Amino acid sequence: MSRTARLFQLMQALRSLPSPVTAQRLALETGVSDRTLYRDIDTLRGLGAVIDGAAGYGYTLIEDASLPPMAFDDEELEALVLGLREVQAVGDPALKEAATSALAKLRARVPEAQSRRLQHAVLTAHRFAPPPPPGIDARQLRRAAWDEVQVSFAYRDGQGQDTRRAVCPLAIVYFEASHCLLTWCLLRGDYRAFRLDRMRDLVVSDTSFRPRRAPMLRAFLEQIRGSADSRDNSNGLLPEPKQSR
Template sequence: MSRTARLFQLMQSLRRHAPPVTAAQLAEDTGVSLRTLYRDIEALRGLGAIIDGTAGYGYALTEDAALPPMMFDDEEIEAIVLGLRDVQAIADPHLARAAKNALTKLQARLPDTQAHRLKYAVLAADRIIRPPQPTIDVRALRQATWDERTIQIDYVDVHGTPTQRCVDPLGIVFLKETHNLIGWCHLRKAYRNFRLDRMRNLAITSRSFRPRRIPMLREAIDVLSSCWPEPSAMTAESRDSAQS
């Protein structure tokens, strides 16, 4: 394997593994010794890749903007454009702006022919009926979810009854026409959906449930998915019945 091919394979390994990834794992992926792996890490840094970490701790790829752009085929470009434009149509303002910026950055990184295809993609996304606007800071909620921090909210259910909830936030999903938080409700002692437009007064607590978010999210989806009707059968009444 040429050195160029090996460095490319190392970049792919850094992208693929959850950080921090150990030098031993990277060396195994690329089929080299630890000494060669350390030299390859420094070579990538010299090319402009921002790689955090040291030997004995593990490595995390932060940014590789100075490296040659990743190539996409035509359908991959259409899929990326459609996905990011849908985010712009349905997401909260911060995430919608991030999707727009991501498209702009991607267009700047692609070769001219592919950048042209991205700019004038055949597929588009728009929503005649926009989802209800969240009544909390969704960016703060996303951060609490990443940090695996328990939150406190005031919540109004489908009947207009207010309650105070303590929730372990696991993920945010878009169901039909509304954004929903999937979480473990300490009040109900069960997994629940919480519509973001019915949440008020979000507060992030110091209580951590790390590192259980991923297994809890898998379990929550298994439990709650049986309550989620098929899109064609979903009505306002059936959607509300799935809310806590």
Template sequence: MARTDRLFRLLQAMRVLPAPVTAARLAEETGVSLRSLYRDIDSLRAAGARIEGERGYGYRLTEDHALPPQTFDRMEIEALALGLAEVRHMGDPALAEAAASVLAKVAATLPDASEQHLFHAVSHVYRPEARYPSGLDMSTLRNGCWRETAVSLRYADGEGTVTERTILPLAIVYADRRLVVLAWCCLREAFRMFRTDRILEARAEATSFRPRRASLLRSYLTELRARA
């Protein structure tokens, strides 16, 4: 791993992990020896990062010059805390991890008082169960949307009949009661919604439909509005 990448990973670990973080834990996160870790911490301090702590105690990132300062008012902070909390309860592990990372990065750019407001917001989300429980790994569908590449599905309809589909994934929609994928279905040659709880398997394909995703999505949304 390049040294700059390692230093960035060290900063991110200090943003995300509960402070103070031991040197051993940081060394494990960055995949280096303790000796290298101590040198990396010294390098970050020399570059302007304010890192409190010492060997044998643990470390805390108190000011992060790698990120620009942010200014949010109290209601904006409440909105951030509530929105990220909702994402963490969606039931998608990758999104939950990303939400925690965003929270840590935002907190690292706030003044002390605003940081306390963020971590002690009065708005909370309570969901005893994940909002969108699903055993499906969403990364294949998400990457298909990002990269504009086709995805093959094994899909069960409402009666349990299983079919093989190739789709052009356009968007992932978090509806009130279910998680669906908006897509162009190559089998039906039409726009379709696919419920993720009915997708038995999703496989990435090499077929690209770039740069058609934006125009296809606009057309589908126009069609949905017309139906409504």
């Protein structure tokens, strides 16, 4: 790991770990000796970061010079916290980690008074029954959707039948009980939704369907809305699409 990357990792540890953080914990996070850690702290201070503490007492990041202050009003701040905590409640492991990291970065960028407000926000999100974990690497699946390449996976439907599917991945949507991948299914020649917890053995191909993801997703969502309208769905929410058999 380069020294620049290590310093960046140290800053992120100072942002995200409960303070004060001991030198031993920071050294463990960055994979260096205690002596090197002390030198890295001095380097960050020299670059403008305000870091309180000393060896034997732990360290607290007071001001992050690399991130300029951001201005949010109180309602915007509550909305940001609620959204990120919702991701922590229902996201896959990679997204939960990303939301925790984003909250730490947000705390470092807002003025001190708002940083305290952020830590004790009125709004929060909680799920007593969190969604089942995905059976595949959701981060890899998201990347395939962004790159607009076809994927294949083993799938077990609600009746216990096993199939192998090749699809164009369009979006991942959280419904009431699970995460679903919205797709164009090559086997069925139609739009289909697949629960991530029923997927296994994900394979990402190099077969591109660019630039059709956005229009295909719009068409699928319009199909879902049309189904909702035909059933006189008065609550205005999108119903869960029919899952593949």
